[in-house]
Amino acid sequence: MYYAGVDIGGKNVKMGIVDDFGNVVSSMEYKTLMERGYDAILLELIENIKSLCEQAGFDFDELSGIGIGVPGIVNSNAGLVMSCANLNWKGVDLANDVKNLTGKECKVCNDANCAALGEQRFGSGRNYKNLVFITLGTGIGSGIIINGNLFEGLGCAGAEAGHMGIQVEAEDICSCGNKGCWESYVSASALISQTQEAVKKNPNSLLAKMCKDGVSGKSAFAAAREGDAVAKNVVDRYIGYVTYGIIGLTNILHPQAFVLGGGIANEGATLILPVKTMLNEYIDNNGFYPYVDVVCASLGNKAGFMGAAALVM
Numbered sequence: 469m470y471y472a473g474v475d476i477g478g479k480n481v482k483m484g485i486v487d488d489f490g491n492v493v494s495s496m497e498y499k500t501l502m503e504r505g506y507d508a509i510l511l512e513l514i515e516n517i518k519s520l521c522e523q524a525g526f527d528f529d530e531l532s533g534i535g536i537g538v539p540g541i542v543n544s545n546a547g548l549v550m551s552c553a554n555l556n557w558k559g560v561d562l563a564n565d566v567k568n569l570t571g572k573e574c575k576v577c578n579d580a581n582c583a584a585l586g587e588q589r590f591g592s593g594r595n596y597k598n599l600v601f602i603t604l605g606t607g608i609g610s611g612i613i614i615n616g617n618l619f620e621g622l623g624c625a626g627a628e629a630g631h632m633g634i635q636v637e638a639e640d641i642c643s644c645g646n647k648g649c650w651e652s653y654v655s656a657s658a659l660i661s662q663t664q665e666a667v668k669k670n671p672n673s674l675l676a677k678m679c680k681d682g683v684s685g686k687s688a689f690a691a692a693r694e695g696d697a698v699a700k701n702v703v704d705r706y707i708g709y710v711t712y713g714i715i716g717l718t719n720i721l722h723p724q725a726f727v728l729g730g731g732i733a734n735e736g737a738t739l740i741l742p743v744k745t746m747l748n749e750y751i752d753n754n755g756f757y758p759y760v761d762v763v764c765a766s767l768g769n770k771a772g773f774m775g776a777a778a779l780v781m
């Protein structure tokens with residue numbers, strides 16, 4: 469059977485037709501153009517699903533369901549998008565609107581939760597029924613899977629690991645209004661600030677030279693690979709922040725694995741190995757067995773729409 473998965477972002481919409489085994493039989497990406505408003509975005513979305521079915525060589529009537537991931541607070545039980553700042557949607561009845569326009573079953577979920585489900589069903593988390601998925605991107609996205617199912621909390625408003633407090637006396641105020649959120653230390657934006665600070669303090673370092681044309685989330689990792697001590701210090705401290713939060717989550721959930729995605733996870737083993745080692749040393753020292761795996765996400769930007777498709781499988 470075939471299912472449509474859609475990942476609506478503030479800038480781009482990614483979608484694909486996925487079969488029961490996680491094969492993507494057709495896919496596309498196009499600009500969201502959110503200023504067009506909800507109705508126009510919705511109608512184009514349905515038209516594009518129809519053409520993806522055609523591309524894949526079957527009729528839209530044969531499509532078994534449509535799953536949609538949205539960046540924001542989504543009540544997936546009711547199919548409602550409660551709020552989505554990126555798209556300027558508030559209280560949108562998305563699942564029902566799609567159902568009414570297409571006659572298909574439709575489920576809607578937070579985009580990070582969809583990506584978590586995608587990785588668990590078809591990606592590097594497929595050997596685990598209990599995992600926590602974290603995206604280290606511009607912000608932090610997270611999803612929790614318990615016994616193969618998404619855990620979303622009351623009103624589906626939970627599983628927001630990025631807003632877990634890790635520093636009571638922090639001065640930085642997070643986008644959520646709280647202080648000392650994990651996101652303020654481990655997002656790509658946070659790593660860029662940490663790198664900029666080190667550049668300012670060490671203007672003669674290789675890191676500073678490599679950042680002449682701008683700082684990205686890759687800068688510190690790249691300079692550390694060249695042997696720069698200042699950059700290595702930034703990377704070590706950053707990895708420490710990542711591990712600190714993961715240890716906190718392990719104490720609450722003790723999942724089988726953490727799956728790390730997002731731009732910074734592209735650093736691969738440089739990030740994953742020290743996190744995994746420090747986490748399991750902590751577990752070992754406290755006798756909190758069993759060990760917990762830490763792996764890189766493997767579906768890239770397909771995780772969102774593949775997980776969205778899995779919502780209706």
Ligand SMILES: [Zn+2]
Nearest residue numbers: 631642644649
């Ligand atoms: Zn926060």
